[in-house]
Amino acid sequence: MPELPEVETIMRRxxxxxxxxxxxxxxxxxxVEIFWDRIIQEPDHESFKKNLQxxxxxxxxxxxxxxxxxxxxxxxxGHLRMSGDMCMEKRVTAEGxxxxxxxxxxxxxxxxxxxxxxxxxIRKFSRMWVVEDPQSVFGELGPEPLSAAFTPERLxxxxxxxxxxxxxxLMDQKFIAGLGNIYTDEILFCARIHPLRxxxxxxxxxxxHLFVAIQEVLRKGIQSSGASLDWMYRGxxxxxxxxxxxxxxxxxxxxxxxxxxxxxxxxxxxxxPRCQKEPGAA
DNA sequence: ACGAGCGCCTGTCGGC
DNA sequence: TGCCGACAGGCGCTCG
Numbered sequence: 001m002p003e004l005p006e007v008e009t010i011m012r013r014x015x016x017x018x019x020x021x022x023x024x025x026x027x028x029x030x031x032v033e034i035f036w037d038r039i040i041q042e043p044d045h046e047s048f049k050k051n052l053q054x055x056x057x058x059x060x061x062x063x064x065x066x067x068x069x070x071x072x073x074x075x076x077x078g079h080l081r082m083s084g085d086m087c088m089e090k091r092v093t094a095e096g097x098x099x100x101x102x103x104x105x106x107x108x109x110x111x112x113x114x115x116x117x118x119x120x121x122i123r124k125f126s127r128m129w130v131v132e133d134p135q136s137v138f139g140e141l142g143p144e145p146l147s148a149a150f151t152p153e154r155l156x157x158x159x160x161x162x163x164x165x166x167x168x169x170l171m172d173q174k175f176i177a178g179l180g181n182i183y184t185d186e187i188l189f190c191a192r193i194h195p196l197r198x199x200x201x202x203x204x205x206x207x208x209h210l211f212v213a214i215q216e217v218l219r220k221g222i223q224s225s226g227a228s229l230d231w232m233y234r235g236x237x238x239x240x241x242x243x244x245x246x247x248x249x250x251x252x253x254x255x256x257x258x259x260x261x262x263x264x265x266x267x268x269x270x271x272x273p274r275c276q277k278e279p280g281a282a
Numbered sequence: 283a284c285g286a287g288c289g290c291c292t293g294t295c296g297g298c
Numbered sequence: 299t300g301c302c303g304a305c306a307g308g309c310g311c312t313c314g
Contacts, residue, residue, distance in 0.1 A: 003307065003308095065308080123290080125290060162283085163284085265286085266286075266288095
């Protein structure tokens with residue numbers, strides 16, 4: 001599922017709480033249950049549990065597609081990859097009966113209250129870390145696309161530092177943090193740029209359009225609480241705003257040309273062949 | 283430096 | 299209806 005807007009939505013829900021559950025920060029971790037070993041990336045399982053026991057969660061943040069939970073000692077970090085969610089669940093019913101875990105909960109953090117934090121993932125690609133220094137996980141990530149440090153001038157420079165197909169470059173987390181397959185298709189359509197254009201061949205005007213498209217599409221995604229893709233994630237409504245992604249055979253909302261699907265960098269890619277001119281075309 | 287292929291998982295959908 | 303392959307939002311690895 002989750003790209004930047006979906007992770008941002010999950011982060012805010014945990015950080016601020018909802019009508020149904022309290023905020024996560026301020027809780028302490030009593031115990032940890034692991035149901036799929038390979039999710040723990042670092043350190044080994046026993047140290048992972050031991051390092052978390054009794055620790056206080058002091059904040060909830062996002063960096064790229066990572067969820068970041070600073071602790072009073074150390075940092076808990078999670079990445080959902082292709083599917084999943086993190087949510088607060090009740091541990092015990094009003095009658096005092098233990099509530100069983102959800103089917104796809106892979107890791108459960110029992111908190112010092114009637115709540116637990118569940119790391120939920122159907123496909124088990126997700127990863128978690130407990131580290132002293134979050135930079136050991138985030139160190140290679142590119143800039144946050146919605147931060148003040150990310151400017152049109154910087155993007156233009158970054159694009160010209162590479163000669164790569166623009167779509168795989170935008171999805172490279174070392175280039176920019178947070179973009180995935182869906183939002184990249186929407187961004188390139190919004191900027192009228194073909195996904196196979198070489199990054200260093202974009203004009204200053206095109207890189208300016210790309211900058212605006214990146215911020216606009218991400219902001220709209222966050223405003224819509226992200227995209228819900230069938231059973232993967234049932235958060236927001238952004239999928240109804242897709243202009244080209246998963247709309248093969250439908251008319252382009254701008255010009256009516258039929259949306260085309262092809263493969264770029266092994267990923268299904270949707271474009272309007274008229275709005276997004278192929279490299280080499282005038 | 284770059285791009286292609288593949289593996290990791292489970293579930294859904296379309297075709298036969 | 300049932301089976302089977304293709305495909306899905308990510309990412310890290312190897313190889314040429």
